[in-house]
Amino acid sequence: MLKDYAAARFDSVSQQRAMDVEGLDVAVLFRTLPVVCVDAFEPAFAIALCRAWNDWAADFRKPAPARMHAAALVTCTTRPWRRPSYAGPSRSSASWRPR
Numbered sequence: 001m002l003k004d005y006a007a008a009r010f011d012s013v014s015q016q017r018a019m020d021v022e023g024l025d026v027a028v029l030f031r032t033l034p035v036v037c038v039d040a041f042e043p044a045f046a047i048a049l050c051r052a053w054n055d056w057a058a059d060f061r062k063p064a065p066a067r068m069h070a071a072a073l074v075t076c077t078t079r080p081w082r083r084p085s086y087a088g089p090s091r092s093s094a095s096w097r098p099r
Contacts, residue, residue, distance in 0.1 A: 012063045019067065029057055029070040037075040046075035 004014065019027055031053055037046050050073045057070035 012060045012068065015060075016064050016067065025067065027068050029060065029068060031057075031071070031073060037073055039076055041075070043075075049073070050075050 004017075015027070019025075037049055041049070053073040054070075057072070061068040061070055
C-alpha cells in the first residue's frame with residue numbers, strides 16, 4: 001500500500017486514501033522537523049519560510065478541507081512590539097512587558 005502512496009508522491013488524494021484505509025475521518029498536518037522557525041533566523045527569511053509552509057498546507061488540504069487541517073508555522077521574529085509601526089501600549093505603560 002505504501003508503494004501506491006509513494007507513486008502518487010504522497011499527494012493530498014493519496015493522503016485521503018490512506019485515511020480511508022485507516023478509518024480516519026480527520027487529520028491534522030504537521031510539518032517535519034527541518035521546517036521550524038527560530039529566533040536566530042533573519043526576519044525576512046523567517047516570514048518567507050512560514051509563508052511557504054502555510055501556503056503549501058493550504059493548497060494540500062484544498063481537495064478535502066473538512067478532513068484535513070494544518071498546524072500553521074509562525075515566527076516570533078515578527079512580534080508586534082518589535083515593529084516601529086506597532087501602535088500598541090507604550091513602553092512606559094504598566095501593561096507592557098517585554099518577552
